[in-house]
Amino acid sequence: MNKKTGLMILMILPVFLLYFISEAFLRCAAVANINPDKVKLDNILNDLPESVRDIVTYRIMHTDMTNDLAAAQTEEEKLYAMAVLGEYTRDPEEKERIFSALRENYAANPIAAPAFVYYFLNEKSKKQLSAAEFHRYLSKFPQLEQFTIWALALNKFRTLKKPEREQLAFMMPLLKLKPEYRDYSLLYTEMVRLASKLREIETANQADAKIDESRFHPSIAEILMEREMEMMKKNSAGNKKGK
């Protein structure tokens, strides 16, 4: 090592040391200026670089969901928390573990549908569900719940970029269905679009007829709202009696 290099190292070391000390001190001074009660989590996240913000937001949400699952008291709460966490997590092992548990233990509950959608056409998983198996699963539920599951499954087709013919074939059982809700017209409209594109005129005509049929029925949102109103009425009546 020559004299010049030695001198350079002798100069660099204290400069680096002083830099890190002053930087740490100024960082503490900056943090000390902030009143934690005044700052919202959203504001903190907005000040982070985008790449870091995404990871930190994920970790916060994941921690919240894990806490919700741990705090769940009823079976319904636990099931809901598991479904939400299973869908949100980016850890493939955790996802598999949660969805596998949901599929085995809560097959009869529509809240567990994301687990079945996860296994549907999932070639990476040994527990993959075929279209026929998924149709059997769908048939367990009344039309009110079926609609969301149909929508989730169709979304999966788009995510996996499956051929449109395959998607249309998957939707064929809808033609045998007697629609009870207006929302189903959306699914039939999609069928008409696909069938027209694939030149399947007969199917397109059948789906078109179903659109007209479904339009005479109430929407799912209306039904749910009515149910909620009835529940509220019952509750308020119960409270009055109690008083």
Place this chain on the structure above:
Amino acid sequence: MFAITLLSLKRMREPAFFIFLGIALCMAFIVSNLDPIAQQLNAESIFAQVVEANRSQSPLLTSAFIMFIISAFFGGFLGASEIPKDISSDLILILLSKPIRKISYMLGKYLGMLIVCCSLYAGSLIVIFLAHWIQSGEIYPFSLMLKQLYMIFAFLPFCGMIIMISCFTGELAAMIISFFYLTFSLSFSFLPIAVAMLPKGVAGYAGAAGFIIYYLFPNFVFYFLDFKMFGLVFFMLLIYSVTLSIMFLMIAVGRLETMDYSKNSDL
């Protein structure tokens, strides 16, 4: 070293400098009546709290802040071309063949650019203070005027950074790279403060990775901190600015030591 500085300052006679100075002074007059910067920001934002913590009782003026950015931009624009111009015109060969060491040459250039930036900023501040006096009949308190001068510290690493980048690239590329480098440094400046405000362990490896990147950039947010005048923070800010500038200049000197000047010559 001072001869090199004088040579750089002689370039201030060029029309470009006077045009920039004129624009800067006009801008200073236009923005002189703006409220302090903390009042322009959302009080709940981190930056607003860093800037206004009621420690110095002297707010940072928005006009001074704007003029700091404009002076840095104009100063950077003029300074980024200094070394590439010397290299392309082969003037650097003549200068370094004299008994001038590379480090003296670099320090001379650095000092020249620092003087340009500071004079643009100081000139703008004088216009701001005068405009306030003319329009309201009141003179700003001395402490408030002094507070605006603190931002001159930020020119120390800023000039070092521009000089370092201009040693690696041509003049135009130096300006573009400096702009991106500054943008990134501002984007990462809030990282340590934001991470400190998060619940423990939430940032995890993202925080650690972010910190590694953060140390590659100067943190200009420190220059807008609200702190007691001539206290420990002031002293640390001075050390931070000087050490950061030394690091940038050392990289620049290292580059000059290993550079083949004949390849970049226009002649």
